[in-house]
Amino acid sequence: MWESESESADGRDYGNSVLTSSKHGVKTDGFELRGKSWYVDTDIPSDLQVQVGDVYFHLHKYPLLSRSGKVNRILYESRNPELNKIVLDELPGGSDAFELAAKFCYGIAVDLTAANISGLRCAAEYLEMTEDLEEGNLIFKTEAFLSYVVLSSWRDSIAVLKSCEKLSPWAENLQIVRRCSESIAWKACANPKGIRWAYTGKPPKDSSPKWNDMDSSPSRNQQVPPDWWFEDVSLLRIDHFVRVVTAIKVKGMKFELIGAAIMHYAAKWLPGLISDAAGAGDEGISNGRNINTGSISSSWRGGLHMIVAGTKDELSTVQAKDQRMIIESLISIIPPQKDSVSCSFLLRLLRMANMLKVAPALVTELEKRVGMQFEQATLADLLIPSYGKSETMYDVDLVQRLLEHFLVQEQMESSSPSRQSFSDKHMYEGSHRVANPNAKMRVARLVDSYLTEVSRDRDLSLTKFQVLAEALPESARTCDDGLYRAIDSYLKSNNVTGPSNAF
Structure with missing residues (x-):
């Protein structure tokens, strides 16, 4: 480029x-x-x-x-x-x-x-x-x-950093990795006007304008897309990608763009992030039920699949270790601001993190991040298998924790609506959102739908069902029809007839 x-x-x-x-x-x-x-x-x-x-x-x-x-x-x-x-x-x-x-x-x-x-x-x-x-x-x-020569060229900085993967620890000790990372970060954050462009990697078929010709340059009225650097940087190994993203953060790039780059990288190197989630409905409790999860974004299609991930049984020890390292690294560099990445992405990352037994502290951090934007979740996102943690088909305890994190976050934003750091106010003006009164209502509808789905699992205890059903305050539900449907489904699935004192 x-x-x-x-x-x-x-x-x-x-x-x-x-x-x-x-x-x-x-x-x-x-x-x-x-x-x-x-x-x-x-x-x-x-x-x-x-x-x-x-x-x-x-x-x-x-x-x-x-x-x-x-x-x-x-x-x-x-x-x-x-x-x-x-x-x-x-x-x-x-x-x-x-x-x-x-x-x-x-x-x-x-x-x-x-x-x-x-x-x-x-x-x-x-x-x-x-x-x-x-x-x-x-x-x-x-x-x-x-x-x-190298550090003045975008393509060569990428190529040299890529070649450093086989030269540890020499390339690190000689500061080649640091210098290339800094060069890439500076160019990614710089004003693109007046610079000649050419893609290092193959651009998408629908990219416009096409800058893959080395001697071509966009005309003055052509706007360089803000994500022009995503594909090239996603070619890097995870530790070098982290170095580049960290350097880009320091230079003050918008957190939404950094988050989008992280999602692009995850889609390229963690194809199971999409395939596992898309197959969630096939694992469903109800026979023949297929949940359509949709797609995260158009930019998530294709890519360099170094690791082919499927079900847990299909992962070799080496593949699982590589994917675990990628997931842990990505969690550590997700910008702290709300909405820097989508809730769907966070939940899919959480699904793989649980499957691959990622470090508990990072899983907890990820759960808290989901809680910050829990109202954006969908039912398909929440249908995360328990992976042997409990007898139930889906991880109901996980959803309970996510809901608790959401309620804590809502309480904090309600009590301190102007809570925002000095750096956030100046670097990310307008990004902070105060508590949304409709968020609890959306979460209530989501929880009722989730209860209806998991109620068909006969291994789900009455206590777990009841705790999740009562977690939200009464004010969150303007209508109790969804909750009644979930209760009715639970009673039928457990062959309970007549009124139950438990509800």
Whole structure:
């Protein structure tokens, strides 16, 4: 999307992207790969074999010693002048990065790109290719490319941050992750006017205008959509996505937009968030009853499904662990403001959190968030299976807690309608909502519908049914017809005839 001024329109033509070493001790025309071994194209026999993973490099000591402090130390500490083989299994970036570093040592031109820069920068650090050994050594060169080329480009910042996933903890310690996250956040929050645009990822078919052409730019009257950055940022691994969102929060982006980005990410990496909820009606107590939950938003369709989630039995241990980490991370970065994400999203996230046994403290936090906007929930959202927590089909205790959180929130807003932080007043003006007198009525209708549905479960105790039915104050119900229907359904399902003193 955001293009560097140093990029050409037809490819990766960076101004200073080809690296060469200023001096080298062995003349060569290049490297030659034979099977899994690299050989230097020169008449001088190799006197050093370097093993990186399962790849062997047949090299010469002098070019490496003149530029790598690591190789110097290994050979010196061995106390063996005849040593002709070293193993660098821990080298970040693996054999691909070492190949480029070795070519640099020989004075062979190395083309730097967003795809190889992070691995090469980490490898240079590991090999200790500092200025103490040679001016303009590899650490200096790769740092310059990162700072002046990568961080000025939206696409390259995304690509490099993505490549850092395989370079922990080196990329983190070298601040590559932090710098890319900050660069992405700054660009996402900046005024898009006057910037050339091109999507990093494939834009939706119905996107308009289309900015996937690198040399195109929107006309002055074309408005850049506020969610232009969602798809690109959702390509990142969850920990890097959290870093970017956290940086965006600090820069003051509207909380509704941050919430929408979180929902977009969840839809891409937690497809079960939708499929499980859509199948809620199929698990229903009443035979043949299918509850239509609808869709969260049009932007939730499609995406990169790294983890395919279904029922609990279909989740492998690794998949469950990955999804649990994603859910816990997303809960921790949801903006605290009401309506930053939809109630439907929160309840679906809560469904998966219970299924995957997410940390109890985070589940409680999520329940409180649902309570803040409980009046927006639908019956389908509330039909959350108990997942073995109780004998009942649906988690009635959970709904009871959600209702309690809602009532507490209503009481707080009623007693202090102007309660709002200083930062909220200035950064999110007009976002706060005082207690809505109609909210309790909507919740009452929702609870009555829920009671009618769960009343068909013969394992539902009379006590649980009664506690939930009496949780709302009498003033919340303008009509008791819904409650009477739920009571009648419960009596019939439990084969109770005649009036009951319990109600």
